[in-house]
Amino acid sequence: MGVRVRYAPSPTGLQHIGGIRTALFNYFFAKSKGGEFILRIEDTDRERFQEEALQDLYSTLNWLGIDWDEGPDRNGNYGPYVQSQRTELYREYARRLVENGHAYYCYCSSERLENLREKQKKDKEDFGYDRKCRNLSDSEISRSKQDNVKPVIRLKIPLEGETVFTDYLLGEITRKNSDINPDPVLLKSDGYPTYHLANVIDDHFMNITHILRAQEWIPSGSLHVLLYKAFGWKPPVYCHLPMVMGSDGQKLSKRHGSTAVRDFIAKGYLPEAVVNYVSLIGWSFDDSREFFTREELEKLFTLEKLNKAPGVFDYKKLDWFNGNYIRQMSNDKLGTMVLPYLVKAGFVDENPSPENLEIIEGLIPLAKERLKVLSDIKEISAFLFRENGEYNLEEIIPKKLDAAKTAEILENIKMHLNEIFENNEEKTEEFFRKLSEKLNVKLGDIIMPLRTAVTGSKVSPPIIGSLKLLGMEKTEARINRVLDILKNEVVNG
RNA sequence: GUCUCCUUCGUCUAGUGGUUAGGACAGUGGGUUUUCAUCCCGCCAACAGGGGUUCGACUCCCCUAGGAGAUGCCA
Numbered sequence: 020m021g022v023r024v025r026y027a028p029s030p031t032g033l034q035h036i037g038g039i040r041t042a043l044f045n046y047f048f049a050k051s052k053g054g055e056f057i058l059r060i061e062d063t064d065r066e067r068f069q070e071e072a073l074q075d076l077y078s079t080l081n082w083l084g085i086d087w088d089e090g091p092d093r094n095g096n097y098g099p100y101v102q103s104q105r106t107e108l109y110r111e112y113a114r115r116l117v118e119n120g121h122a123y124y125c126y127c128s129s130e131r132l133e134n135l136r137e138k139q140k141k142d143k144e145d146f147g148y149d150r151k152c153r154n155l156s157d158s159e160i161s162r163s164k165q166d167n168v169k170p171v172i173r174l175k176i177p178l179e180g181e182t183v184f185t186d187y188l189l190g191e192i193t194r195k196n197s198d199i200n201p202d203p204v205l206l207k208s209d210g211y212p213t214y215h216l217a218n219v220i221d222d223h224f225m226n227i228t229h230i231l232r233a234q235e236w237i238p239s240g241s242l243h244v245l246l247y248k249a250f251g252w253k254p255p256v257y258c259h260l261p262m263v264m265g266s267d268g269q270k271l272s273k274r275h276g277s278t279a280v281r282d283f284i285a286k287g288y289l290p291e292a293v294v295n296y297v298s299l300i301g302w303s304f305d306d307s308r309e310f311f312t313r314e315e316l317e318k319l320f321t322l323e324k325l326n327k328a329p330g331v332f333d334y335k336k337l338d339w340f341n342g343n344y345i346r347q348m349s350n351d352k353l354g355t356m357v358l359p360y361l362v363k364a365g366f367v368d369e370n371p372s373p374e375n376l377e378i379i380e381g382l383i384p385l386a387k388e389r390l391k392v393l394s395d396i397k398e399i400s401a402f403l404f405r406e407n408g409e410y411n412l413e414e415i416i417p418k419k420l421d422a423a424k425t426a427e428i429l430e431n432i433k434m435h436l437n438e439i440f441e442n443n444e445e446k447t448e449e450f451f452r453k454l455s456e457k458l459n460v461k462l463g464d465i466i467m468p469l470r471t472a473v474t475g476s477k478v479s480p481p482i483i484g485s486l487k488l489l490g491m492e493k494t495e496a497r498i499n500r501v502l503d504i505l506k507n508e509v510v511n512g
Numbered sequence: 513g514u515c516u517c518c519u520u521c522g523u524c525u526a527g528u529g530g531u532u533a534g535g536a537c538a539g540u541g542g543g544u545u546u547u548c549a550u551c552c553c554g555c556c557a558a559c560a561g562g563g564g565u566u567c568g569a570c571u572c573c574c575c576u577a578g579g580a581g582a583u584g585c586c587a
Contacts, residue, residue: 029587064586129585136584143513146583171585189517198515200583207585214587237516238582259517266523268579299524299536306526307535326525329580333523336537346550388550399548451546466546478548 022054030072047320058090109212121249126163287393366404385480407475
């Protein structure tokens with residue numbers, strides 16, 4: 020049988036970096052082996068279920084370019100692929116476990132369980148269920164039934180011995196049965212299965228061959244193996260992936276910044292960059308290569324190059340990847356990618372005027388190598404679409420020069436605005452050089468006052484290109500505005 | 513607390529008994545440049561500690577320490 024793997028998220032929250040890393044690795048593994056990648060929705064927690072999370076899942080996978088061979092919306096021979104539609108199956112098999120003595124009904128209330136946990140914490144005893152209902156007499160059972168308590172079904176973990184399973188990456192993982200979560204719930208009182216039950220049953224009936232999931236599931240691994248044994252089934256191959264951590268070494272979470280893929284999309288990260296970077300957390304190809312397209316990863320991914328140790332998610336390296344991918348993009352494509360951000364900033368309409376379209380077209384080459392994320396376009400292009408705020412004289416007047424000299428420089432530029440806008444960039448630059456000689460100042464002392472006057476900032480895209488995008492009229496107006504301030508300073512200062 | 517897993521530069525990693533321990537991000541210094549950015553060049557920086565095994569350990573074994581995860585009618 021070929022490789023069959025699955026990504027089985029539970030729609031209780033937005034897709035985050037850790038989740039998609041698991042999805043990606045499963046997907047790459049399937050592709051590299053010519054196997055099948057299955058999407059399964061584990062929506063057995065009815066309280067935490069979010070419709071939004073479901074939509075987020077689909078849009079995120081779609082954005083990443085991950086496609087699945089079988090899933091809720093695909094044909095497949097093992098459906099349905101939504102656990103809430105398979106409850107009868109789980110109930111049936113939970114019952115069978117009770118019948119053959121591997122599981123039992125438990126009538127303990129959640130209050131009792133809570134008290135138990137508190138007491139254990141206080142007395143520093145071992146945590147876990149005390150197995151009160153494991154050996155209930157018939158009369159006790161019938162009494163509970165009369166009280167109309169909805170029971171759960173718990174798995175009987177063997178009291179003695181140990182459970183061993185082999186992890187593809189980590190090797191043998193051995194655990195004393197007495198250390199395993201004592202008698203975990205399989206079927207909840209609302210009739211839905213817990214993760215453990217549903218997961219094992221589905222993986223079995225869906226013929227899943229390999230389970231790639233994060234290492235936080237290792238402890239459950241022993242339990243799952245026990246479940247397979249109780250059913251008389253053969254467990255799949257386990258491969259627990261190293262976890263993704265935040266900068267403090269703890270499990271990556273909101274504390275560390277954005278982790279929801281949706282947030283990365285909103286900020287203007289590209290799927291190529293996210294896929295590329297995330298696939299390098301816990302996996303590598305060789306000693307130096309780190310740029311991979313999704314298609315390449317579909318071929319090159321291999322379990323052999325997986326790392327055991329957890330990896331810290333590095334936002335800066337993602338930025339670096341993203342900047343690289345932005346620079347690789349064609350100008351046309353970047354233009355259309357950047358447009359929504361200009362719209363959102365209120366700079367242009369959704370259907371920009373021809374003039375604005377022209378500005379955007381000219382802006383792209385200037386902005387391209389300055390973008391880490393697409394949303395950076397707002398800062399970079401603001402001067403083109405709105406007027407500058409208050410000017411700061413100190414930023415306009417170059418060091419070693421005074422207001423009068425600066426005014427002279429800007430006057431000179433202003434006088435030649437016509438030719439500046441007619442000439443090409445080289446000629447304009449030449450003009451600035453000659454002007455600097457004529458006025459006996461450095462080239463920078465010509466450029467910087469102009470830059471600050473026109474863009475409102477000491478940092479901007481190349482000034483000559485920026486001027487042309489802005490247009491002569493606005494350029495002149497802004498120079499005039501600064502000249503007024505400078506002249507005022509000369510008179511009063 | 514208990515159990516399990518993990519441990520190479522700040523971070524991601526290469527390394528599978530003999531290497532000046534390599535690359536990348538970040539940082540830092542410099543060059544190109546009208547600022548910023550890009551690009552180029554340089555620098556900084558690691559085998560957690562202790563025992564073994566071996567002619568020889570980053571590589572194998574043990575112990576210690578540190579970190580993480582799990583310990584739910586959540587997944």
